[in-house]
């Protein structure tokens with residue numbers, strides 16, 4: 001163990017999402033862990049942070065001139081992270097990978113002159129005590145490792161990189177405010193709407209099991225949702241299915257990148273663009289009526305058949321087992 | 324309306340991609356224009372066409388093989404291509420690449436103002452999506468990233484962005500930097516006339532020195548990260564393929580249960 005200080009972005013601070021718990025677990029392996037928030041953490045959030053070994057929560061005090069939603073702009077998050085690093089004399093900043101966080105991470109690294117790693121699957125230390133981020137690239141076909149050569153490292157980490165584990169001993173976190181200067185924003189936020197999370201289903205980004213439907217559903221996502229619910233899984237889609245208006249979020253290089261324990265693709269051919277977003281899954285399962293479907297090349301298990309028959313039967317069988 | 328579009332030369336995602344000595348293998352036979360940059364080129368061409376006057380300049384930082392990317396831009400209707408090539412730039416990280424692109428944009432500005440810089444949402448090799456962010460930061464210009472809708476009027480650019488379950492409308496005064504997603508438009512197919520013209524169009528090659536870049540701040544020398552290993556993943560075990568004869572769903576459930584995946 002070293003005397004490094006690791007900051008983990010806690011956004012929102014009203015709940016501690018699984019992705020953040022994973023980051024805290026990784027961070028404890030690197031040094032002393034603190035959280036950075038842009039709002040006051042709830043009592044529940046603090047208790048959970050304490051259980052994960054977070055001694056200090058640094059809460060950004062943003063300029064009053066910022067209007068409500070502007071605090072979500074990556075430029076603001078980046079200013080807060082950079083100020084927190086200076087304040088805590090921190091060595092590493094970890095953020096869960098998302099489009100907004102990639103932007104915030106890049107800007108924070110720009111402010112700090114820090115090295116930047118995007119979408120790491122693991123973070124470790126090498127023999128020279130440099131921070132190393134490992135990632136899986138080229139649609140899951142290569143593993144690379146990058147060492148950060150600057151004093152400060154800013155790293156976004158993909159979901160499901162580790163299984164979250166609480167600290168051996170819980171601590172009582174203290175919340176410490178710190179002032180953040182935000183230079184005048186050159187961009188005007190005209191409006192911002194957040195899609196509500198589907199209650200009862202995990203989010204696609206964080207889910208351990210994902211069932212995805214493609215053009216082969218013919219527009220009926222019923223069987224896909226049925227199997228997902230039997231498994232407690234998230235539902236995803238191919239881009240074609242989203243373009244058809246059958247579902248709202250797609251998996252792939254330009255959509256959501258996922259790395260769940262299990263990916264089940266139904267009526268999806270397995271185009272390279274789609275694979276790029278799911279090939280890091282630990283176990284890949286497919287259901288496709290075409291025995292030559294390209295997705296079968298990367299599967300652990302596959303059923304050649306009509307998804308409208310196979311998925312409901314699988315869902316019923318799993319429900320039977322669960323009792 | 325004068326627009327610079329940054330383009331990248333990447334290995335085709337339909338080919339075996341790989342690394343050699345910790346660097347991405349870029350073989351001319353399998354290299355191509357990053358597909359997502361076609362959306363940026365399309366957006367720029369549409370804006371210039373709507374304005375009735377102006378210019379789209381395609382800009383790349385690459386070895387001479389990267390001309391392939393610029394030729395594809397010409398095929399879509401771009402009339403000027405600039406390639407920044409220098410041994411000093413080899414091994415650049417996100418920051419080095421952004422610094423070189425920014426320096427080239429500034430050099431283009433010396434000729435006449437650049438209203439917009441448009442980029443794709445990501446490069447399909449690295450998928451970082453951060454070079455556009457850093458380019459805007461280097462240039463000190465407003466950044467509007469991941470636009471799925473883009474409009475310019477009266478010196479203001481407005482975008483709608485959709486990312487991570489959030490929809491935002493953002494606006495900023497020109498000059499600005501915008502990245503567009505793959506859903507922003509449908510890139511045009513080149514026509515015969517443009518394909519022929521693209522073959523002979525001249526490409527301007529600039530060096531790090533032309534841009535006043537300090538070699539110590541770019542390339543491997545200036546990089547803040549260093550790739551220390553790159554190894555191909557072991558092949559996946561054989562696929563267990565079951566043909567549904569009325570019990571395919573049961574077989575699927577059993578596979579999941581047997582492997583403790585439920």
Ligand SMILES: Cc1cc2nc3c(=O)[nH]c(=O)nc-3n(C[C@H](O)[C@H](O)[C@H](O)COP(=O)(O)OP(=O)(O)OC[C@H]3O[C@@H](n4cnc5c(N)ncnc54)[C@H](O)[C@@H]3O)c2cc1C
Nearest residue numbers: 214215216238239252253254267268269273274289290307
């Ligand atoms: C720049 C760019 C970026 C892209 N990014 C993405 C991305 O991020 N994500 C993405 O997914 N795509 C992306 N695409 C699109 C991608 O190239 C494919 O077109 C898309 O993934 C195909 O979707 P699909 O598999 O649902 O459809 P198809 O390729 O049409 O496949 C449908 C499959 O369903 C099977 N099928 C049909 N009926 C049944 C049935 N009853 N039961 C079982 N199986 C059945 C068929 O055999 C077939 O294999 C991108 C494309 C471009 C150009």
